[in-house]
Amino acid sequence: xxxxxxxxxxxxxxxxxxxxxxxxxxxxxxxxxxxxxxxxxxxxxxxxxxxxxxxxxxxxxxxxxxxxxxxxxxxxxxxxxxxxxxxxxxxxxxxxxxxxxxxxxx
Amino acid sequence: xxxxxxxxxxxxxxxxxxxxxxxxxxxxxxxxxxxxxxxxxxxxxxxxxxxxxxxxxxxxxxxxxxxxxxxxxxxxxxxxxxxxxxxxxxxxxxxxxxxxxxxxxx
Numbered sequence: 001x002x003x004x005x006x007x008x009x010x011x012x013x014x015x016x017x018x019x020x021x022x023x024x025x026x027x028x029x030x031x032x033x034x035x036x037x038x039x040x041x042x043x044x045x046x047x048x049x050x051x052x053x054x055x056x057x058x059x060x061x062x063x064x065x066x067x068x069x070x071x072x073x074x075x076x077x078x079x080x081x082x083x084x085x086x087x088x089x090x091x092x093x094x095x096x097x098x099x100x101x102x103x104x105x106x
Numbered sequence: 107x108x109x110x111x112x113x114x115x116x117x118x119x120x121x122x123x124x125x126x127x128x129x130x131x132x133x134x135x136x137x138x139x140x141x142x143x144x145x146x147x148x149x150x151x152x153x154x155x156x157x158x159x160x161x162x163x164x165x166x167x168x169x170x171x172x173x174x175x176x177x178x179x180x181x182x183x184x185x186x187x188x189x190x191x192x193x194x195x196x197x198x199x200x201x202x203x204x205x206x207x208x209x210x211x212x
Contacts, residue, residue, distance in 0.1 A: 050156035098204035
């Protein structure tokens with residue numbers, strides 16, 4: 001993960017979702033493929049993800065610019081995955097686009 | 107969750123952590139108490155959390171202002187919990203303070 005200091009800006013996409021109780025194997029395949037695909041996109045800085053046993057989960061991806069986020073959102077294979085997400089993978093989700101103001105770690 | 111539109115600003119604290127493999131019951135008590143306590147703080151807008159079976163997790167809390175985030179960070183009972191976090195609950199964590207630029211949901 002690159003630092004959000006100096007001239008290096010960083011943006012985060014917070015994707016909060018509730019999984020529908022179907023298509024577990026197919027979901028895993030598509031989700032893994034999206035991580036793989038996102039990782040190769042321009043401006044990608046990292047991703048982290050967690051899901052509770054009840055199906056609620058959070059994925060945060062980090063990007064160099066808002067344009068990089070827009071380009072990823074419009075990627076053809078990602079658009080197809082988004083459609084599957086609305087049709088069968090998720091019962092609900094929320095997306096928040098954020099500018100990282102500062103960070104620290106332990 | 108209030109919208110981040112018009113004059114309503116919203117800030118997010120992304121807390122990514124790896125649990126140490128100890129103090130499970132005590133951790134749950136402190137974590138639950140921190141959610142309860144945060145929910146009563148000025149400017150608190152919401153919180154969501156998820157953890158994987160391997161102990162990695164993400165908690166995102168939402169606030170009206172950076173000052174609200176700072177005040178919560180300096181809350182005496184929260185300071186004590188943060189110390190416990192570094193001493194025994196987490197093997198590592200990262201914190202990112204973000205400004206929510208826009209959001210949408212399904």
